[in-house]
Amino acid sequence: MKIINTQKNKYSTFEFGPWILILSGMLYSMPLCSSLFETANNNEDILFRALQDELKRSICELQLPKQERPYYIAYRVLDLKEVEIKASGGGLIASNEERSRELFVDLRVGSYQLDNSNFICPTFTSRIIESDRIQLPLEDEYLALRRAIWLVTDGTYKKALEVLAKKIAYFQNKQVNDTIPDFIKVKPCSLFEPIVHPVFDRSDLNKKITALSAVLNRYREIKESFVRFKLKSGNQYFIDSDGAKSVRGELITGIEVRAKAQAQNGTLIDDFIEFYSQGIDDLNFVKITEAINAWAETLTLKVNTRPEEESYSGPVLFLGPAACELFFQVLGKGVSGVRNAVIESEMLERSVSKENLGLFSNRLGRRILPEFISVFDDPNLKGYNDIKTIGGFSVDEQGVKSEKVELVKDGKLINFLMCRTPTNKIRTSNGHARYWSEIYVPRYIGFVSNLIIKSQKPVKEEELIKKLKEVAREYGNEYALIITRLQPTFPRTEYEQYQRFYQMRTKSIPILSSPVNIYKVDVHSDKIELIHGLDFAQVSLGILKDIIATGDREYVYNFIYRNEYGDEFPVSIAAPAVLVEDIELVPKKEKIEKPATVPRP
Amino acid sequence: MKRFFILLMTIAGGVFAGNSIIQTMAEELSRSYKVLSKEKPYPVYFMQYEIMEEHQSSIIASLGVIIDEKEERNRYLDVDVRVGSYKLDNYHEIRGAEEYDWWSSPIEVPIDDHARALKLILWAETDKKFKAAQERYIKILNERQVKVLESDTSPDFSPAPKIVYSEKIDTLAFDRELWKEKLRNLSAVFKNHPWIYGSRVSLRATSLTKYLVNTEGTRLVHSQSSYSIQIYAETMADDGMELYLSYPVFARNIKDIPDDEILRIYIDSLIQNLYALRNAPMVEPYSGPAILMNRACGVFFHEIFGHRIEGHRQKSEFEGQTFTKKLNEKIMPDFISVYDDPTLEKFNYKDLNGHYLFDDEGVKAQKAVIVDNGVLKGFLMSRSPIAGFPVSNGHGRRQYGRKVVARQGVLYIKSTKEVPFEELRTNLIEECKKQNKPYGLIFYDIAGGFTMTGREGPQTFKVIPLFVKRIYVDGRPDEVVRGVDIVGTPLLSLSKIIMTGNDYDIFNGTCGAESGWVPVSAIAPSILVSEIEVEKKSKGQERPPILPAPIAPSE
16 A cells, blocks of 8 residues: 655555654643634644634634634544445446545533533524534635535534523433533644555456356355445644644455345345455455355355254354454443433434443443453554554544553443543543534544454363363253354445434444354364354343453454444454353344345356 | 447347346346246236446535534445236235335345355345235235226236346446545635534535346447536534535536536535525515526426326325326416426536436336326326326336336426516516515425325425526515425416526436335426415524634634
8 A cells, every 4th residue: 555645745655554743842731812723824723724814713703792602623634535445246337536625613602510511402594504513615716615614613503502501401301410521621632644645556456346246156145246445544633722632544345245145945135244344455356256256165165054943052152253243242332431312302312322322331330241351452553463453543533542441351341432522430531532423413432443352261262162161061961052243233235324313312222132153063073063043142341240251362344433424433442262151042033035036057 | 429229120139248237137137037937826027127337426524624524435226026917916006005115225246246145146246036926916906806996907017118227337437536626625615604504515426327227128238427516515504503505517428517616616505505594584474476497497397297197196185196197188387387307417518417318117217298288198108007198108117126116217398488587577566566566486496395295194395496586566675585386286376377487407307206205306497376375483482502613722
């Protein structure tokens, strides 16, 4: 991957990361309206100059009669370039490139103790003067940028006043009071990463992706399939009224494969496989082709086996991506620092997303994992065990310097992933803020970046399988289960996102998603068999405490988490295989459809 | 553009030897049809594949810079599978509550003519459609046993003659960098007007190529491109009312887009009008004489009349059927005739957006006579027949991913009682005097509107005027006003037309209905109506911006 470093205005060919970090002296507690806004001079800084000038004017002068001025304003610009190439059966479906430059405004009125955040109520804003976020011009021209920033700041300020007034009224009426501050002060972060400009040959990529899609043609059971390449390069420009100013570059590429297979008996299975890394050069097409073939063979095999009709209760070994998913879904989401917003009406309650975030919030200091497991999250990691990770960032979406966080020590929960919104237990940010487009009012939450699970009792995987059989025998089982992949918990397609948004909000999502690949292991022999048609009965947070052993190999799993609003967060999870003592799985209804009437062409 | 036209003559192979897409489609169609037409108990009797290739390129500029730029090429597939017979098939209306899925995700097919990849998708989609067709057909058979007979018992589908036609694919041709610079310069004009809160000048270039094959032997390849410039500006009045004006320019060839100097004139006049509008008084609800200027009249007819004469609405048990039983009756003044003629390419040397050669059911576009001297004579027909109209007149249209229904193409309102505009104006004042009204209204521009055709709602329409003037009887100068919407009921409104101007003009636009977005045009003269009703427009409650607009740094 070649990167153009525009700050130096010449081509340099260094690899993406490690970053050259320029950490200037940290400023704390800035007086308002002083000359804290240094003037920028080179071309790249027209954007910063426009942001700074409007920020300064707004914090000093933006005021409606008898109302307060904003006490905090932050501007975050996400200059994004996205490439998407889609192919199917060896034909190119689409190859598109798009650039966007979105400005996100975080404007607060009131005080750190009580402001317009953490409260969800309907607001009616103008179509002409928008609020919270807008698309900025793609070209750097001072006046055009200023006009756009001016209008969205105006709209966001009016909306903030409206929300704060409603919030105060609500508290008064309901006789409730939220004593936790709404927002906390942090050290302003000044950090400048080089800007990312990926250079690549799109027609060459088109060929590679169509070739990958042709790989699936030889599997007769695969009825529909596609391969999608995605490149996302984003530069974040951040500035706020506390004196923070930063630039962060981010590059993620990936390949996603989806297929629908049908057996002769009509069984239909939808499946996927993904490969995510940093630059295009990190995607090894030879290895990916091999992996797709292996995956397609497994899928073919799976669809031709009879669905399992018997329930299972006993030990389960989570191997590879399944172990990573298990830790992400239960632990990663569970330690998200999420402040429960006050919701104005019960009607709205149903519209607020339910993603199982922050479920561990009242277990601080308590044991949530066996004593031999510790967990940390480190946004500053670029790789783990020689595998590149994608979850990292140097500065978060609230412009806070990201920090490594020890989450679980010897099985005990000791911290959460935090943004500048404090919770009951934690009143500090550790630079894990992610922008969450909630209904009516966007908010920030603390979210997983690179989550690393460490075991002090690693056991060789063969030993782990032995142990699995042993426990199963103790349970009186004839066989035990190994799960290698789980469904993700988030919508993967636009249609699923639409469904989640409109139809599934009222339903809660299970703590652990359905298994995708399950193997049945005979406890008396070496016989192992791929099965399908089982789902977890009911899983509680306690599943983590039931881990009795861990493997010695650490898996790294990269993926992009997407919520129902379409916000995307890259995530990396590193975890060993884990043996869980007792889980119940029950048969689930599988899709069966008459096989095609006309033979495959 | 060279076109050759062959009717009922050749076999597919000969004409389309060079066109691999149509060949792949035809091969797969006949392979599937051979099997499915023998499937028991409900064999397939008709199949059609249509692929639409859309190449879109757009540039949007504002205040001298590019704010958005897109380029996309996609091909979408629609598969139609009919089981049963022409008389009764799986497309028959189900009268129970049928779930409508708002999500339409069109089927994408390769853009690179890869035959094998295309065949796989055709096969998988045909299978899905065939299964859905069987399921729906069984439901329909069932329903017929438990519900009363429909009032219109026409067949569900009509046969159409085989057509084989192919033309050169119309590709986009314009200098992107040159146009970016043009748009930057044009959009920079708005910089000097800080009271305008949003403005843009954009170019949207589209080429749409359609490939169609069906089991009647029809094989079509036809292609059209278009270029449109949109000038747009918005602001807010002091009372919070949001105001906007737009000016569209349309052409089939980029060379026919007017020069920058002319576009500058359009921009200046748009700014002038928006300024007048911003400072204009609000109008109170009013009912009285008015003139609808030509383009506004075209939109008016499209909304209040055009949508009600779409064939399928005359048959559906859910529809209001305003005109169904009025065939051969007088529904408007006898000096007015209305027809829809998609074969018209140009009017007064200007390109028509609603023009097409074939519809999306493989039927040749035809002129449909709707009203002849005030008397209702016909409807816009797709291949879904209605009582008295057994065949299509080439108006079955859709956006990819949707089900075809009858739609408007080029709606033409023709008058025999034409006077010059000045005379029409004089007559407006006379009419006001007669009715004892202090003023009349002239509607210069209409943004669009919507109309309720469903049986359960009131049969009303609402049209949203953009620019309206008050014409005083006592000789006071004309006055720009704001804040009104036109409302009414179609039958009554049409009977109020007194006379028309001779100033025919075109409205080119895109119309959205149940079969998606389709390009349309309307040609109409200005009309004088004895009575039009306007009501107060809903208004925003926001204040204009608190701080003054930033200005360029002095350096």
